[in-house]
Amino acid sequence: MKFFTIFYRKYQKFSFALFLILFSIHSLKASTYDVNNNGDGTGSSTVRTLRYCITQANANPGADIITFSGLGTGTHTITLTSSLPDITGQVSIQGYTAASAAQGPLGPSSSRSIRIQINGNDITTHMFAFVGGSDGSSISGLAMYNTKGVCIFVPANINGLHIWGNYFGLLGNGSVGATPADTRLESSVLFIGSTSVAATISNLIIGTNGDGGSNGGTNDANEGNVIANTYRDAVAGGSVNGIFFYGDVGLTLNNSKVAGNYFGLLPDGTTVSPIGQNVPVAEGCPISFIGTVGTNVTIGTDANGISDAAERNIISGSTIYGIQMESASGINIAGNYIGTDYTGTTAKPNATRDGIYPAINIQQRAGLFAPNNIVIGFDDRIHTAVDAPFVRNVISGNGGRAVAAATLNQGPSSFSCPPRRRP
Numbered sequence: 001m002k003f004f005t006i007f008y009r010k011y012q013k014f015s016f017a018l019f020l021i022l023f024s025i026h027s028l029k030a031s032t033y034d035v036n037n038n039g040d041g042t043g044s045s046t047v048r049t050l051r052y053c054i055t056q057a058n059a060n061p062g063a064d065i066i067t068f069s070g071l072g073t074g075t076h077t078i079t080l081t082s083s084l085p086d087i088t089g090q091v092s093i094q095g096y097t098a099a100s101a102a103q104g105p106l107g108p109s110s111s112r113s114i115r116i117q118i119n120g121n122d123i124t125t126h127m128f129a130f131v132g133g134s135d136g137s138s139i140s141g142l143a144m145y146n147t148k149g150v151c152i153f154v155p156a157n158i159n160g161l162h163i164w165g166n167y168f169g170l171l172g173n174g175s176v177g178a179t180p181a182d183t184r185l186e187s188s189v190l191f192i193g194s195t196s197v198a199a200t201i202s203n204l205i206i207g208t209n210g211d212g213g214s215n216g217g218t219n220d221a222n223e224g225n226v227i228a229n230t231y232r233d234a235v236a237g238g239s240v241n242g243i244f245f246y247g248d249v250g251l252t253l254n255n256s257k258v259a260g261n262y263f264g265l266l267p268d269g270t271t272v273s274p275i276g277q278n279v280p281v282a283e284g285c286p287i288s289f290i291g292t293v294g295t296n297v298t299i300g301t302d303a304n305g306i307s308d309a310a311e312r313n314i315i316s317g318s319t320i321y322g323i324q325m326e327s328a329s330g331i332n333i334a335g336n337y338i339g340t341d342y343t344g345t346t347a348k349p350n351a352t353r354d355g356i357y358p359a360i361n362i363q364q365r366a367g368l369f370a371p372n373n374i375v376i377g378f379d380d381r382i383h384t385a386v387d388a389p390f391v392r393n394v395i396s397g398n399g400g401r402a403v404a405a406a407t408l409n410q411g412p413s414s415f416s417c418p419p420r421r422r423p
């Protein structure tokens with residue numbers, strides 16, 4: 001009898017411990033919030049707007065998932081009335097869960113179908129913001145357009161954000177619509193960094209993450225974003241870049257990459273929808289760095305033997321630079337097509353405005369020095385001879401020179417330095 005009493009007590013303790021473990025696992029279990037209403041109201045547990053689902057995910061401890069299956073078949077437009085709530089916890093926003101949506105690679109035979117459209121409705125603030133606490137989040141399968149504010153704002157110290165398989169400046173069907181002015185983006189599209197405090201951002205992946213197989217299969221080829229159809233309004237001013245790494249007050253960027261995206265082209269990889277068009281002064285390019293201190297930052301391929309071709313960015317159709325680096329360091333630019341279509345053989349020029357801008361511009365801003373340490377193509381410190389065919393950029397067909405490096409106040413130079421403007 002004594003034996004059984006001891007056994008029972010032990011078991012009781014064990015079962016209580018098990019209960020505590022299970023309880024704590026349950027309380028941190030990822031919850032899924034399924035959008036079933038395309039309005040922009042506060043919503044409720046039965047009228048689940050995107051705004052409601054973000055609020056719920058923020059309030060629920062631990063990682064969560066936001067899906068869109070409750071909207072049913074077809075294409076659904078969520079028209080914003082203001083910025084969505086800041087994202088303060090880990091969340092995976094999964095546009096491809098919409099009933100009629102399909103992932104697909106970019107290029108002329110793309111089978112991609114995006115069915116969730118976020119119409120910015122010309123709001124002048126950001127659509128999404130991933131702020132402190134949102135580490136490890138992702139956002140995919142959305143078409144964001146028609147805004148005077150930033151589409152995705154990343155102003156805080158975060159570790160881990162994957163932005164993949166989205167269209168920016170386009171409808172879900174990959175077009176600019178019948179009236180391109182109704183879909184265009186009039187602010188920098190992805191704004192990485194803060195305008196008020198120094199930020200450290202790590203493991204930011206824009207496009208293909210090059211893992212070969214996460215996100216439900218070997219879908220690196222499906223993870224590229226398209227950023228096109230930007231426009232700088234002469235009155236509103238500001239810099240209208242595709243991706244703006246903004247470190248005017250300090251931006252440290254670690255282990256991050258921009259890979260597998262199209263800039264300035266539609267998803268067919270051929271049709272130009274320019275970045276920075278119609279500008280009275282030069283402002284706006286596909287990728288722009290200011291004051292960014294990078295470590296292991298890659299634009300293009302890492303040449304590690306996994307998905308290296310899928311990691312190529314195509315950077316074309318910019319009215320000025322393709323890539324601008326102003327006081328930036330620690331950046332490898334490898335394996336991209338800059339100034340061509342998806343084949344790398346037909347010109348789709350950058351520097352179309354007046355032909356004096358180089359495709360890649362490197363310069364220092366007075367008072368904001370960064371030791372450049374920028375590699376364009378092959379570097380025997382990080383690549384082997386076998387990598388050479390993959391890390392080679394094609395920089396061709398542009399209106400201006402391929403690469404220029406200069407200090408801001410060094411002159412005379414044959415290219416102009418754009419005036420500094422606030423975002």
Ligand SMILES: [Ca+2]
Nearest residue numbers: 057060062089
């Ligand atoms: Ca949460």
Ligand SMILES: [Ca+2]
Nearest residue numbers: 211214219220
């Ligand atoms: Ca992947």
Ligand SMILES: [Ca+2]
Nearest residue numbers: 210304306308
């Ligand atoms: Ca790779």
